[in-house]
Amino acid sequence: MKIQELADKMGLTIHTIRYYEKExxxxxxxVRRESNNYRNYSEEAVERLKLIKKFQSIGCSLAELKEVxxxxxxxxxxxxxxxxxxxxxxxxxxxxxxxxxxxxxxLNKMLEYRTxxxxxxxxxxxxxxAWQAGSSD
Amino acid sequence: MKIQELADKMGLTIHTIRYYEKExxxxxxxVRRESNNYRNYSEEAVERLKLIKKFQSIGCSLAELKEVxxxxxxxxxxxxxxxxxxxxxxxxxxxxxxxxxxxxxxLNKMLEYRTxxxxxxxxxxxxxxAWQAGSSD
DNA sequence: GCTTGCCCTAGAGTTCACTTCATAGTTTAA
DNA sequence: TTAAACTATGAAGTGAACTCTAGGGCAAGC
Numbered sequence: 001m002k003i004q005e006l007a008d009k010m011g012l013t014i015h016t017i018r019y020y021e022k023e024x025x026x027x028x029x030x031v032r033r034e035s036n037n038y039r040n041y042s043e044e045a046v047e048r049l050k051l052i053k054k055f056q057s058i059g060c061s062l063a064e065l066k067e068v069x070x071x072x073x074x075x076x077x078x079x080x081x082x083x084x085x086x087x088x089x090x091x092x093x094x095x096x097x098x099x100x101x102x103x104x105x106x107l108n109k110m111l112e113y114r115t116x117x118x119x120x121x122x123x124x125x126x127x128x129x130a131w132q133a134g135s136s137d
Numbered sequence: 138m139k140i141q142e143l144a145d146k147m148g149l150t151i152h153t154i155r156y157y158e159k160e161x162x163x164x165x166x167x168v169r170r171e172s173n174n175y176r177n178y179s180e181e182a183v184e185r186l187k188l189i190k191k192f193q194s195i196g197c198s199l200a201e202l203k204e205v206x207x208x209x210x211x212x213x214x215x216x217x218x219x220x221x222x223x224x225x226x227x228x229x230x231x232x233x234x235x236x237x238x239x240x241x242x243x244l245n246k247m248l249e250y251r252t253x254x255x256x257x258x259x260x261x262x263x264x265x266x267a268w269q270a271g272s273s274d
Numbered sequence: 275g276c277t278t279g280c281c282c283t284a285g286a287g288t289t290c291a292c293t294t295c296a297t298a299g300t301t302t303a304a
Numbered sequence: 305t306t307a308a309a310c311t312a313t314g315a316a317g318t319g320a321a322c323t324c325t326a327g328g329g330c331a332a333g334c
Contacts, residue, residue: 097237103195
Protein backbone atom coordinates (compact mmCIF):
# COMPACT_ATOMS: atom_id res chain seq x y z
CA MET A 1 0.00 0.00 0.00
CA LYS A 2 1.38 3.40 -0.91
CA ILE A 3 1.31 6.34 1.42
CA GLN A 4 -1.68 8.17 -0.05
CA GLU A 5 -3.79 5.04 0.07
CA LEU A 6 -2.92 4.52 3.72
CA ALA A 7 -3.58 8.16 4.48
CA ASP A 8 -7.02 7.99 2.89
CA LYS A 9 -7.82 4.77 4.69
CA MET A 10 -6.82 6.23 8.05
CA GLY A 11 -8.05 9.76 7.62
CA LEU A 12 -4.58 11.19 8.02
CA THR A 13 -2.35 13.19 5.71
CA ILE A 14 0.75 11.70 4.16
CA HIS A 15 2.74 14.29 6.06
CA THR A 16 1.44 13.04 9.35
CA ILE A 17 2.27 9.45 8.50
CA ARG A 18 5.82 10.34 7.50
CA TYR A 19 6.07 12.40 10.66
CA TYR A 20 5.04 9.43 12.80
CA GLU A 21 7.69 7.33 11.10
CA LYS A 22 10.34 9.96 11.74
CA GLU A 23 9.28 10.00 15.39
CA UNK A 24 9.86 6.27 15.59
CA UNK A 25 6.23 5.20 15.90
CA UNK A 26 6.46 2.96 12.85
CA UNK A 27 9.20 0.50 12.02
CA UNK A 28 9.92 -2.04 9.31
CA UNK A 29 7.04 -4.27 10.29
CA UNK A 30 4.88 -1.40 9.11
CA VAL A 31 6.78 0.20 6.30
CA ARG A 32 9.43 -0.94 3.81
CA ARG A 33 10.88 0.64 0.72
CA GLU A 34 10.29 -0.39 -2.86
CA SER A 35 13.10 -0.32 -5.40
CA ASN A 36 12.10 3.21 -6.36
CA ASN A 37 12.39 4.25 -2.73
CA TYR A 38 8.63 4.66 -2.32
CA ARG A 39 7.25 3.56 1.03
CA ASN A 40 5.18 0.41 1.01
CA TYR A 41 2.89 -0.16 3.98
CA SER A 42 1.73 -3.50 5.32
CA GLU A 43 -1.63 -4.27 6.89
CA GLU A 44 0.17 -4.05 10.20
CA ALA A 45 0.65 -0.37 9.52
CA VAL A 46 -3.11 0.05 9.52
CA GLU A 47 -3.36 -1.64 12.89
CA ARG A 48 -0.49 0.40 14.18
CA LEU A 49 -2.12 3.65 13.20
CA LYS A 50 -5.38 2.54 14.77
CA LEU A 51 -3.50 1.87 17.97
CA ILE A 52 -1.83 5.25 17.76
CA LYS A 53 -5.20 6.91 17.31
CA LYS A 54 -6.65 4.98 20.21
CA PHE A 55 -3.91 6.08 22.54
CA GLN A 56 -4.08 9.61 21.30
CA SER A 57 -7.78 9.60 22.02
CA ILE A 58 -7.11 8.82 25.66
CA GLY A 59 -4.87 11.82 25.96
CA CYS A 60 -1.42 10.43 25.21
CA SER A 61 1.26 12.66 23.81
CA LEU A 62 3.36 11.23 21.02
CA ALA A 63 6.30 10.93 23.40
CA GLU A 64 4.25 8.88 25.80
CA LEU A 65 2.82 6.91 22.93
CA LYS A 66 6.31 6.05 21.79
CA GLU A 67 7.07 4.50 25.17
CA VAL A 68 3.77 2.69 25.26
CA UNK A 69 4.37 1.27 21.80
CA UNK A 70 7.88 0.18 22.64
CA UNK A 71 6.61 -1.62 25.72
CA UNK A 72 3.86 -3.08 23.63
CA UNK A 73 6.32 -4.32 21.00
CA UNK A 74 8.71 -5.85 23.46
CA UNK A 75 6.05 -7.04 25.86
CA UNK A 76 7.98 -5.28 28.58
CA UNK A 77 5.23 -4.50 31.02
CA UNK A 78 3.13 -6.81 33.11
CA UNK A 79 -0.59 -6.61 33.27
CA UNK A 80 -0.37 -5.07 36.73
CA UNK A 81 1.97 -2.38 35.50
CA UNK A 82 -0.41 -1.62 32.69
CA UNK A 83 -3.29 -1.41 35.14
CA UNK A 84 -1.30 1.07 37.19
CA UNK A 85 -0.59 3.09 34.12
CA UNK A 86 -4.27 3.19 33.17
CA UNK A 87 -5.15 4.28 36.68
CA UNK A 88 -2.65 7.12 36.65
CA UNK A 89 -3.89 8.17 33.24
CA UNK A 90 -7.41 8.23 34.61
CA UNK A 91 -6.31 10.42 37.48
CA UNK A 92 -4.64 12.77 35.05
CA UNK A 93 -7.84 13.13 33.06
CA UNK A 94 -9.95 13.46 36.15
CA UNK A 95 -7.85 16.28 37.49
CA UNK A 96 -8.16 18.08 34.19
CA UNK A 97 -11.89 17.62 34.40
CA UNK A 98 -11.85 19.14 37.85
CA UNK A 99 -10.06 22.18 36.50
CA UNK A 100 -12.87 22.59 34.02
CA UNK A 101 -15.40 22.15 36.79
CA UNK A 102 -13.70 24.97 38.62
CA UNK A 103 -13.98 27.13 35.53
CA UNK A 104 -17.67 26.35 35.34
CA UNK A 105 -18.15 27.33 38.97
CA UNK A 106 -16.60 30.68 38.23
CA LEU A 107 -18.57 31.16 35.04
CA ASN A 108 -21.78 30.31 36.84
CA LYS A 109 -21.04 32.89 39.50
CA MET A 110 -20.41 35.45 36.79
CA LEU A 111 -23.62 34.50 35.08
CA GLU A 112 -25.58 34.74 38.29
CA TYR A 113 -24.17 38.16 38.96
CA ARG A 114 -24.89 39.39 35.46
CA THR A 115 -28.41 38.05 35.57
CA UNK A 116 -29.10 39.59 38.93
CA UNK A 117 -27.79 42.87 37.58
CA UNK A 118 -30.77 42.91 35.27
CA UNK A 119 -33.39 41.69 37.72
CA UNK A 120 -32.26 43.28 40.92
CA UNK A 121 -29.28 45.62 40.66
CA UNK A 122 -29.17 46.21 44.40
CA UNK A 123 -28.73 42.56 45.24
CA UNK A 124 -26.15 42.34 42.50
CA UNK A 125 -24.29 45.16 44.14
CA UNK A 126 -24.35 43.27 47.43
CA UNK A 127 -23.16 40.13 45.74
CA UNK A 128 -20.32 42.03 44.17
CA UNK A 129 -19.06 43.47 47.42
CA ALA A 130 -19.32 40.09 49.08
CA TRP A 131 -17.37 38.52 46.37
CA GLN A 132 -15.25 40.94 44.28
CA ALA A 133 -13.87 41.07 40.77
CA GLY A 134 -16.53 38.86 39.14
CA SER A 135 -15.93 41.56 36.68
CA SER A 136 -14.81 44.77 38.26
CA ASP A 137 -16.63 47.35 36.20
CA MET B 138 6.30 49.56 42.34
CA LYS B 139 9.13 48.03 40.34
CA ILE B 140 8.69 44.99 38.20
CA GLN B 141 10.20 42.42 40.56
CA GLU B 142 8.00 43.59 43.39
CA LEU B 143 4.90 43.26 41.24
CA ALA B 144 6.02 39.86 40.00
CA ASP B 145 6.48 38.61 43.55
CA LYS B 146 3.15 40.03 44.62
CA MET B 147 1.34 38.37 41.75
CA GLY B 148 3.24 35.13 41.54
CA LEU B 149 4.41 35.84 38.00
CA THR B 150 7.83 36.28 36.48
CA ILE B 151 9.06 39.64 35.29
CA HIS B 152 9.25 38.15 31.82
CA THR B 153 5.58 37.32 31.86
CA ILE B 154 4.62 40.80 32.98
CA ARG B 155 6.70 42.43 30.26
CA TYR B 156 5.19 39.96 27.81
CA TYR B 157 1.66 40.96 28.80
CA GLU B 158 2.57 44.57 28.28
CA LYS B 159 3.99 43.84 24.85
CA GLU B 160 0.77 42.01 24.02
CA UNK B 161 -1.21 45.11 24.90
CA UNK B 162 -2.83 43.81 28.08
CA UNK B 163 -1.41 46.66 30.15
CA UNK B 164 -1.40 50.33 29.28
CA UNK B 165 -0.29 53.56 30.91
CA UNK B 166 -2.88 53.35 33.63
CA UNK B 167 -0.91 50.37 34.81
CA VAL B 168 2.66 51.11 33.95
CA ARG B 169 4.73 54.25 33.41
CA ARG B 170 8.43 54.89 33.07
CA GLU B 171 10.72 56.50 35.59
CA SER B 172 13.46 58.85 34.46
CA ASN B 173 15.86 55.91 34.33
CA ASN B 174 13.45 54.09 32.03
CA TYR B 175 12.50 51.57 34.70
CA ARG B 176 8.88 50.51 34.69
CA ASN B 177 6.80 51.79 37.57
CA TYR B 178 3.56 49.99 38.28
CA SER B 179 0.47 51.46 39.90
CA GLU B 180 -1.97 49.67 42.17
CA GLU B 181 -4.21 49.42 39.14
CA ALA B 182 -1.65 47.09 37.65
CA VAL B 183 -2.25 44.68 40.50
CA GLU B 184 -5.98 44.75 39.82
CA ARG B 185 -5.36 44.34 36.11
CA LEU B 186 -3.23 41.27 36.62
CA LYS B 187 -5.83 39.82 38.96
CA LEU B 188 -8.41 40.33 36.27
CA ILE B 189 -6.13 38.72 33.71
CA LYS B 190 -5.63 35.74 35.98
CA LYS B 191 -9.34 35.47 36.59
CA PHE B 192 -10.11 35.37 32.91
CA GLN B 193 -7.30 32.98 32.24
CA SER B 194 -8.70 30.72 34.92
CA ILE B 195 -11.98 30.47 33.04
CA GLY B 196 -10.17 29.32 29.94
CA CYS B 197 -9.52 32.53 28.03
CA SER B 198 -6.62 32.78 25.65
CA LEU B 199 -4.59 35.96 25.78
CA ALA B 200 -6.07 37.01 22.45
CA GLU B 201 -9.57 36.63 23.80
CA LEU B 202 -8.53 38.32 27.01
CA LYS B 203 -7.28 41.27 25.06
CA GLU B 204 -10.69 41.75 23.51
CA VAL B 205 -12.43 41.28 26.82
CA UNK B 206 -10.19 43.85 28.47
CA UNK B 207 -10.69 46.34 25.68
CA UNK B 208 -14.44 45.97 26.00
CA UNK B 209 -14.08 46.27 29.73
CA UNK B 210 -12.00 49.45 29.42
CA UNK B 211 -14.33 51.11 26.97
CA UNK B 212 -17.52 49.73 28.46
CA UNK B 213 -18.43 48.55 25.01
CA UNK B 214 -20.61 45.60 25.75
CA UNK B 215 -24.04 45.45 27.29
CA UNK B 216 -24.92 43.18 30.11
CA UNK B 217 -26.87 40.96 27.75
CA UNK B 218 -23.90 40.62 25.45
CA UNK B 219 -21.76 39.66 28.38
CA UNK B 220 -24.30 37.09 29.46
CA UNK B 221 -24.21 35.61 25.98
CA UNK B 222 -20.47 35.50 26.07
CA UNK B 223 -20.47 33.72 29.43
CA UNK B 224 -22.94 31.19 28.10
CA UNK B 225 -20.85 30.43 25.05
CA UNK B 226 -17.78 30.13 27.22
CA UNK B 227 -19.63 27.65 29.38
CA UNK B 228 -20.55 25.59 26.36
CA UNK B 229 -16.95 25.59 25.26
CA UNK B 230 -15.82 24.27 28.63
CA UNK B 231 -18.59 21.73 28.76
CA UNK B 232 -17.69 20.29 25.40
CA UNK B 233 -14.10 19.94 26.53
CA UNK B 234 -15.32 18.14 29.59
CA UNK B 235 -17.25 15.77 27.39
CA UNK B 236 -14.10 14.95 25.49
CA UNK B 237 -12.47 14.02 28.76
CA UNK B 238 -15.48 11.94 29.68
CA UNK B 239 -15.03 10.05 26.45
CA UNK B 240 -11.41 9.41 27.34
CA UNK B 241 -12.51 8.08 30.70
CA UNK B 242 -14.99 5.72 29.07
CA UNK B 243 -12.18 4.29 26.99
CA LEU B 244 -9.79 4.08 29.92
CA ASN B 245 -12.43 2.31 31.99
CA LYS B 246 -12.97 -0.22 29.27
CA MET B 247 -9.24 -0.83 29.13
CA LEU B 248 -9.09 -1.19 32.87
CA GLU B 249 -11.98 -3.61 32.88
CA TYR B 250 -10.31 -5.70 30.25
CA ARG B 251 -6.99 -5.72 32.06
CA THR B 252 -8.59 -6.61 35.35
CA UNK B 253 -10.59 -9.40 33.79
CA UNK B 254 -7.39 -10.69 32.25
CA UNK B 255 -6.19 -11.46 35.74
CA UNK B 256 -9.42 -12.82 37.15
CA UNK B 257 -10.86 -14.63 34.18
CA UNK B 258 -8.68 -14.70 31.07
CA UNK B 259 -11.33 -16.49 29.03
CA UNK B 260 -13.91 -13.82 29.54
CA UNK B 261 -11.26 -11.24 28.80
CA UNK B 262 -10.61 -12.98 25.53
CA UNK B 263 -14.28 -12.82 24.71
CA UNK B 264 -14.42 -9.17 25.61
CA UNK B 265 -11.47 -8.50 23.38
CA UNK B 266 -13.01 -10.11 20.33
CA ALA B 267 -16.28 -8.33 20.97
CA TRP B 268 -14.51 -5.07 21.19
CA GLN B 269 -11.03 -5.06 19.62
CA ALA B 270 -7.79 -3.17 20.10
CA GLY B 271 -8.31 -2.25 23.78
CA SER B 272 -4.69 -3.06 23.47
CA SER B 273 -3.97 -5.53 20.77
CA ASP B 274 -1.36 -7.74 22.35
C1' DG C 275 35.49 52.73 42.84
C1' DC C 276 33.93 48.17 42.82
C1' DT C 277 30.84 44.58 43.28
C1' DT C 278 26.35 42.87 43.41
C1' DG C 279 21.95 42.98 41.98
C1' DC C 280 18.50 45.19 40.08
C1' DC C 281 16.63 47.06 35.41
C1' DC C 282 16.39 47.65 30.06
C1' DT C 283 15.95 45.84 24.97
C1' DA C 284 15.52 42.91 20.95
C1' DG C 285 15.40 38.69 19.63
C1' DA C 286 15.94 33.72 19.89
C1' DG C 287 14.46 29.38 22.03
C1' DT C 288 10.87 26.14 23.97
C1' DT C 289 7.07 22.49 23.39
C1' DC C 290 3.77 19.90 20.65
C1' DA C 291 1.96 17.94 16.71
C1' DC C 292 1.78 18.78 12.89
C1' DT C 293 1.93 21.56 8.15
C1' DT C 294 4.08 23.70 4.43
C1' DC C 295 7.82 24.52 1.30
C1' DA C 296 11.38 23.93 -2.05
C1' DT C 297 13.29 20.90 -4.87
C1' DA C 298 13.62 16.82 -7.26
C1' DG C 299 12.86 11.96 -8.86
C1' DT C 300 9.05 8.37 -10.63
C1' DT C 301 4.86 6.66 -12.57
C1' DT C 302 0.90 6.79 -15.30
C1' DA C 303 -2.58 8.21 -18.54
C1' DA C 304 -3.64 10.73 -22.89
C1' DT D 305 6.14 12.20 -25.18
C1' DT D 306 4.78 15.00 -22.24
C1' DA D 307 2.06 16.59 -18.61
C1' DA D 308 -0.27 15.41 -14.51
C1' DA D 309 -0.09 13.08 -10.40
C1' DC D 310 2.38 10.69 -7.31
C1' DT D 311 6.60 9.98 -4.43
C1' DA D 312 10.90 11.51 -1.91
C1' DT D 313 13.96 14.66 1.17
C1' DG D 314 15.37 18.17 4.62
C1' DA D 315 14.19 22.21 6.53
C1' DA D 316 11.40 25.86 7.88
C1' DG D 317 6.89 27.56 9.55
C1' DT D 318 2.68 27.53 12.80
C1' DG D 319 0.50 29.05 17.27
C1' DA D 320 0.24 29.77 22.18
C1' DA D 321 2.26 31.48 26.10
C1' DC D 322 5.75 32.03 27.77
C1' DT D 323 11.12 31.61 28.87
C1' DC D 324 15.66 32.66 28.24
C1' DT D 325 19.88 35.01 26.38
C1' DA D 326 23.09 38.49 25.19
C1' DG D 327 24.65 42.72 25.96
C1' DG D 328 24.09 46.56 28.10
C1' DG D 329 22.61 50.50 31.71
C1' DC D 330 21.51 51.98 36.76
C1' DA D 331 21.69 51.67 41.96
C1' DA D 332 23.08 50.66 46.64
C1' DG D 333 26.35 49.23 49.97
C1' DC D 334 31.15 48.82 51.45
